[in-house]
Ligand SMILES: NC(=O)C1=CN([C@@H]2O[C@H](COP(=O)(O)OP(=O)(O)OC[C@H]3O[C@@H](n4cnc5c(N)ncnc54)[C@H](O)[C@@H]3O)[C@@H](O)[C@H]2O)[C@H](O)CC1
């Protein structure tokens with residue numbers, strides 16, 4: 072009952088804020104990721120209702136609780152930087168010492184006079200050590216509270232050398248040296264075994280290579296109100312159920328409403344289109360066609376549920392009910408040139424993959440709905456990554472007008488309007504030939520069932536990962552992955568139900 076009332080109040084508050092700003096487009100605020108700059112805005116807004124000193128106390132308390140929960144008392148060195156990250160560190164030092172742990176502090180820089188961090192430093196009455204090199208080596212645990220959201224440039228070599236000597240590191244907010252927005256390493260960053268951050272995670276917590284430095288990542292509530300998010304133009308989300316909603320089967324459904332997926336079937340490499348079709352069928356598409364560019368026998372013998380087109384593409388595209396097309400898996404560049412422009416000119420929603428990335432002709436992709444390159448393909452078409460991969464994918468989305476799914480261990484789903492979902496729901500089980508073709512079939516099915524482009528791609532990437540997790544076999548092939556898609560789809564709904 073209380074939960075229902077709480078949800079009602081939360082929805083009402085959300086609605087009030089949406090009316091005013093319409094800034095948070097996706098309703099699940101739990102999945103929002105804040106850049107360090109946005110976090111500063113949140114901090115400032117939060118400080119109007121709760122003093123920063125109190126937020127810092129809450130942050131230090133949260134870190135201390137996580138340490139007490141996971142470790143037995145041991146010698147701890149807390150490295151405190153000059154800013155508020157250091158301030159959190161001083162609070163941890165005080166609270167851990169109060170709990171009876173042998174603690175000392177190593178001050179790296181001095182907090183500004185009159186700052187909240189200086190206040191926290193003054194509350195620390197224990198040992199502050201000078202010979203940091205020796206202490207870092209001796210300490211059983213090193214708490215890295217040097218830099219957090221405020222890191223502006225590469226870590227100084229002395230600080231990097233110091234952190235290199237630490238045996239076991241616990242990071243406050245984020246390991247020093249990781250860029251909170253891009254996940255890139257500025258000079259050096261330690262590998263923490265535990266990272267405790269506050270309110271909402273940052274993109275850099277999930278983007279590689281940063282993600283590998285987090286160890287166990289815990290995000291703690293420090294009493295910042297959720298509604299502070301509504302004043303910010305959110306651009307990053309973690310890709311989990313709740314960010315999107317999969318259409319449910321309705322009593323009045325018919326096959327075209329459930330979704331019709333059409334796939335161009337290559338004349339030589341026929342496995343790719345068949346895998347896409349297999350994924351689409353297992354994902355619940357209402358109708359799956361393959362249009363073969365060569366001998367259609369292999370496609371006709373593939374599955375009783377599959378329809379193989381006998382007519383040429385120019386005729387088939389006249390069928391207005393067949394809106395969603397997959398073009399690229401198993402196609403030569405010649406086959407792509409023969410089919411992709413026809414589909415685009417006919418106004419079809421095209422998911423372009425594999426074969427379409429064989430040239431650097433970006434123009435060819437304009438008018439597609441979703442493109443799904445892995446990093447090698449992305450670079451072939453769009454060139455080397457100059458800044459970071461999120462910026463590069465955003466530029467590619469603007470240039471093509473398509474949603475870009477940049478596939479990898481931290482797959483990005485980037486919309487032309489700048490929205491970015493970061494997927495961490497994946498494992499090495501997806502790294503198998505044909506896995507990409509499977510993903511294409513999943514995206515096509517969701518798009519054909521009426522989901523918008525970005526949401527279809529996000530949901531498909533998550534379900535692809537889920538199918539991998541569901542495999543009993545630790546080295547599944549793409550067909551085994553596709554066999555788990557029905558269950559993956561069900562799981563997405565169950566998890567969403569619990570979240571909301
Ligand atoms: N809502 C929250 O999440 C809260 C977070 N808290 C903690 O505050 C920090 C962010 O604090 P801020 O003072 O803005 O930044 P830092 O402490 O990370 O560092 C700023 C400090 O460091 C100097 N600096 C930056 N880069 C370098 C560098 N490469 N070399 C040398 N010096 C550098 C800069 O000039 C400043 O002096 C956040 O991470 C949380 O841990 C709050 O406690 C409460 C709410």
Ligand SMILES: [K+]
Pocket residue numbers: 156215216217218219242243244245246247
């Ligand atoms: K830190």
